Amino acid sequence: MTAPLRPLVPGGATEQGPASTTPPVDARRLVYGHPASLAEKPTHYCPGCGHGIIHRLIAELLDELHLGPTTIGVASVGCSVFAYDYFHVDFVESPHGRAPAVATGVRRVNPDAFVFTYQGDGDLAAIGTAEIIHAAARGERISVVFVNNGIYGMTGGQMAPTTLLGQRTTSSPLGRDAGLAGYPIPITEMLALLPGVSYAARGSIADPSQVGKTKTMLRNAFQDQLAGGRTSIVEILSTCPVGWGMTPQDAMHHVANDVVDVYPLGVLADRRSPAKEA
C-alpha cells in the first residue's frame, strides 16, 4: 500500500509529520525572465557574439537598481551601434570614439541621471583614446562598458588596438606583427592609474562562471556611480566568432584560454569610498 499523500491545506497534519508552513501558491514563481529594460526585439548579433549576454546583464542591473526612468545611455559605433534598439531607456548616439565626451556633456547638465557608455575596442582604444583618457582624468561620474573582442567586427574583421600578436585579421592577414603594428594596448590598466577612476575591472563572458563575476563588476560600477563616485570602467572580454574564423565554442575557449593571458581578469583599480565588498 502506498503512503498517503501530504495534504496541501496548511495546518493539516499527516501521518509523516507536521504540515508545511509554506502557504500554497497558485501562481508559478518566476525565477528567470525577460528583463523589463531589455527590448523584445531580436538582436542582429552573430551566433556566439558576447553582446547579447552583456546587454542582458546591463538590463538586469537597470531593473534591479530601478534605473530605467533616469538612464541616459550613450551608444557608440561598432556592432553595438544599434544598442539603443535593445534597451527601453533614453539614448544619445555618439560619433565613433567620442562617447566619453558625449557622456561628459550628458552628465554635466543632468546631475541626477544614470549615465553609461557602451563601447567596443576600436571605439574606445583607437579613435576614442583621447576622449576616454580625459573623461577618466576628469573623473566624470559615468560608467563605461568596454566590450573587448580584439577585432573590428562591424566593418568586416580588421585589426584592432587590442588584437593579439600573431592574430590574423583582414588588415593583418599574415598575423599581427609587433614590428609593423605594435602591441595590444592595455588601455584599462592605463586608465586604472588615474585618480579620477574610482573602479576599473576586467571580466569575461567566456564561460558561465565568469558571467556572474562580470555582472558583479558591472553592479559595483553602477552602484559606485549612484553613490557619487567618479569614472567606473568594466572591460568585458568578448567573442567575435565570425571575425575570428572560429565556431562559437572555439571562440569562447579562445577567450578563456588565450585572451586572458594578455588581458588578465580581475579588479584593476578600486578607489571606491567607502571600500565595498567586490
Place this chain on the structure above:
Amino acid sequence: MKGNEAMADAAVAAGCDAYFGYPITPQAELLERMARTMPEAGKVFVQAESEIGAINMALGAAATGAKVMVSTSSPGMSLMAEAMSYMAGSEVPIVLINVMRGGPGLGSIGPSQSDYFQATKGHGHGDYRVPVLAPASIAEAVELVADSFELAARYRTPVILLADGIQGQAMEPVVPTFRVPEWDTSEWSATGANGRAPRVVRSLHLLPEDLERHNVKLQAKYATITEREVRWAGEQLEDAEIVVVAYGTAARVARTAIERARADGLKVGLFRPITLWPFPSKALAELAPRLRAILVVELSAGQMIEDVRLSVEGVPVFFHGRTGGIVPTPSEVVDRLQVAWALTASKS
C-alpha cells in the same frame, strides 16, 4: 567691452546652461570669461582636452535639451566639423561662435573671413546646412547671440555665429541689456524615459528609404529657414549705382570707403548680409538691375563672392580682398571702387 567678453556675457545672460571650449587665439578671452562667469551663475563650464572633446560634450548636453554654447577659431572649427554633421543629422541645437583667423592650416592669428565656405557650405559631411549669422559690430554680436539660441531651438539645428579676430579683440561700447531667447526642447530631448516612451537622439538611418525620408525632412526645414530667416542691412542704396557687398569687419571698412567715394562723387551703397546662410540672394537680385557694378570686399581670397555671383545676373562683380590676417584699408577699397566706376557705364 572686449568683443570676446561681450559675447560671453550675452550667452550667460541668455541662460546658457553649459559652455565647452578649448583655448585658441584669438578667442581665448571668451573661454576665460566663461570659466569665471558660468560657475558664478551655477552653470556648467568645461575646458575640454581638444575641440573634438568640446564639441562632442556640447552634442551630449544639447541632446538632453540643455542650452549649450561652444566657441573656437578656424583650426578648431575644422576639428568640430564631424560633430556638426552629427548634430545636423540628429537635429541637436547648439550655438557655435567661430572667431575667424588667417588660414589655411596653422595660418596666423590675425583676423580673416576665410571660413565663409566652411561655415555656409562645408564643415562636415552630408546634405545639410546650418544658419550662419555675421555681426558687424560688438553690439550686434551681443544681439545675435540671443538670436542664435532662438534659431537653434526653433529649428533644432546648430547655429554658427561667424565673427573675426578684430571683433573678438576690439573694444567698443555695448549697452549691457541682453535678451533671454525662447527655448523649448521638451518634445524631443533625451532626459530619461520617466513616464514616457524612450527617446533616441541619433543620425543613423541604415535603410536607404528611411535616410531619404529623413533628408527630405531636413531639406524642408532648410527651405523654411530660407523663407523666413534671411537678414541683411542696406545703407545708402536708394541712389547707389555701385553696391559694395561685405559682412563683418569688411563692412566696417567698406562703410568708411563709401563715405570717401561719395565725397568724390561716386554713388555707392552698402549691402550687408547678416545671415550668410540663408544668403540674401533675393534681395540682392532685386537690387541688381539698376546697378552698374557690385564690389565684393572680403578678408579672404574671395568666398562670399561666389554666392553674390550666383544671386545676380548682368552686373559685373568686382572683388577686393586681403588674406594672411590683413584687413583691407578704406583706401584700397576706394581705389577699387574708382576702377569699377571707370570700367562701367551708368544704367540710368
